Amino acid sequence: MSDAVSRPQTMAEKILSRRGDRAVYAGDLAVVEVDQVMVVDSIAQSFIERMQRDLAAVPKFPERVSIVIDHVAPASTVSVAQAQKEAREYAAQTGVQLFDVGRGICHQVLMEEGLARPGWIVLGSDSHSTTYGAVAAFGTGMGATDIALAAASGKTWLKVPESVKVSFTGDLRDGVTAKDVALEMIRVLGADGATYQSIEMHAGDRFTRGERMTLANLCVEAGAKAGLVVPGGEILTGYGYDVPDWVYPDDGATYVQSVEIDLSALNPRMSAPNEVDNVYDVAELRDQLRDTPIDQVFIGTCTNGRIEDLHAAAAVLRGQKVAPGTRLLVIPASSEVMEQAMADGTLLTLQRAGAVLGTPGCGPCMGRHQGVLAPGEVCVSTSNRNFIGRMGDKDARIYLASPAVAAATAVKGRVALPEDVITPTITT
Ligand SMILES: CC(C)[C@H](C(=O)O)[C@@H](O)C(=O)O
Numbered sequence: 001m002s003d004a005v006s007r008p009q010t011m012a013e014k015i016l017s018r019r020g021d022r023a024v025y026a027g028d029l030a031v032v033e034v035d036q037v038m039v040v041d042s043i044a045q046s047f048i049e050r051m052q053r054d055l056a057a058v059p060k061f062p063e064r065v066s067i068v069i070d071h072v073a074p075a076s077t078v079s080v081a082q083a084q085k086e087a088r089e090y091a092a093q094t095g096v097q098l099f100d101v102g103r104g105i106c107h108q109v110l111m112e113e114g115l116a117r118p119g120w121i122v123l124g125s126d127s128h129s130t131t132y133g134a135v136a137a138f139g140t141g142m143g144a145t146d147i148a149l150a151a152a153s154g155k156t157w158l159k160v161p162e163s164v165k166v167s168f169t170g171d172l173r174d175g176v177t178a179k180d181v182a183l184e185m186i187r188v189l190g191a192d193g194a195t196y197q198s199i200e201m202h203a204g205d206r207f208t209r210g211e212r213m214t215l216a217n218l219c220v221e222a223g224a225k226a227g228l229v230v231p232g233g234e235i236l237t238g239y240g241y242d243v244p245d246w247v248y249p250d251d252g253a254t255y256v257q258s259v260e261i262d263l264s265a266l267n268p269r270m271s272a273p274n275e276v277d278n279v280y281d282v283a284e285l286r287d288q289l290r291d292t293p294i295d296q297v298f299i300g301t302c303t304n305g306r307i308e309d310l311h312a313a314a315a316v317l318r319g320q321k322v323a324p325g326t327r328l329l330v331i332p333a334s335s336e337v338m339e340q341a342m343a344d345g346t347l348l349t350l351q352r353a354g355a356v357l358g359t360p361g362c363g364p365c366m367g368r369h370q371g372v373l374a375p376g377e378v379c380v381s382t383s384n385r386n387f388i389g390r391m392g393d394k395d396a397r398i399y400l401a402s403p404a405v406a407a408a409t410a411v412k413g414r415v416a417l418p419e420d421v422i423t424p425t426i427t428t
């Protein structure tokens, strides 16, 4: 055991050891305490059924369980409304926390509420729960049964994942964003290139919390179990987090693969249908798609619906108009983001440019409501998935990009770069 304890560990191994009762390494089975269990509306009914019917249990620590009504909010059909009503009643009965219609997308809300913190284990009934890795929390998605077991017992078990080390070097050029980095990372790793692995991202002090969320969010698109960003920058200084010393990976920890991404060499990137790792330079697709009108542009989601994303879009859209024939939907990731964007005039800028604003939540991201696509339609979206049928009809096509590229595309009605819209100011 003492020998085992002294072996260098990755971040995933560190967190799973700390929240369990022994030192664990990739391949071991770990039984760990769970700091937060998050349930989304779409899964709430099966979660409640597992708790009540299968386990005959109540949440062991109600304050460690949250239900978020975000995926289809406000409700679109009677059956959705009924499921949400049951979720509300369940929260009232058991004392678990409820974040109702309009509060926002689960991952954004948990982060804003301080329900994901460095060194924690956060389980969500949603695959993009890797997002919590932005603040060095081991976040991962699980199905209703595992989520219910964790809520009932306060614990979970899992196989400790192997880790992939991704090191970022250099600095981003102007106009290149964390979304471009995330898309490039998924291209390099491949859509199933990190299956059941933890992607450990070494970024130094680069990237804000929101940008780190974008990076960790996309990790599941390489199949990852978790996406952990080594704490630095704003995480140490900006949000009052207590970042424990033990959370950092050890020198000499074991990685299955090490990848280096030179940020200074990156251009704005875009993922073409129908796989997230199908990534090209925007400039290349702009040329290829010169004659393809874009029907819908969607700015929002847990990937890119934060205030900095709306600012980036507004910077391009200020004084411009959305192209005739193109719809621009903007859905802030949370009520907090919406309030900030209201207070600083961002929403007015977007609205004046012709954007349609929606209730904070997932919006049309997974094709359930608020902007689904018709057969043959083409959409540029700031979300994280472009699979066949993801946003509506199976013959619609989805391109994934950063908010600035999405905004430029809305103005041009064709795939475009911000510089196609904004003329650089010449200073003397
Ligand atoms: C509804 C939910 C379970 C789903 C997920 O797991 O990710 C959704 O959020 C998505 O993005 O496809």
Ligand code: SF4
Binding pocket: 071, 105, 106, 126, 128, 301, 302, 303, 361, 362, 365, 366, 383, 384
């Ligand atoms: S915004 Fe999209 S990706 Fe994120 S949780 Fe909602 S449906 Fe899933």
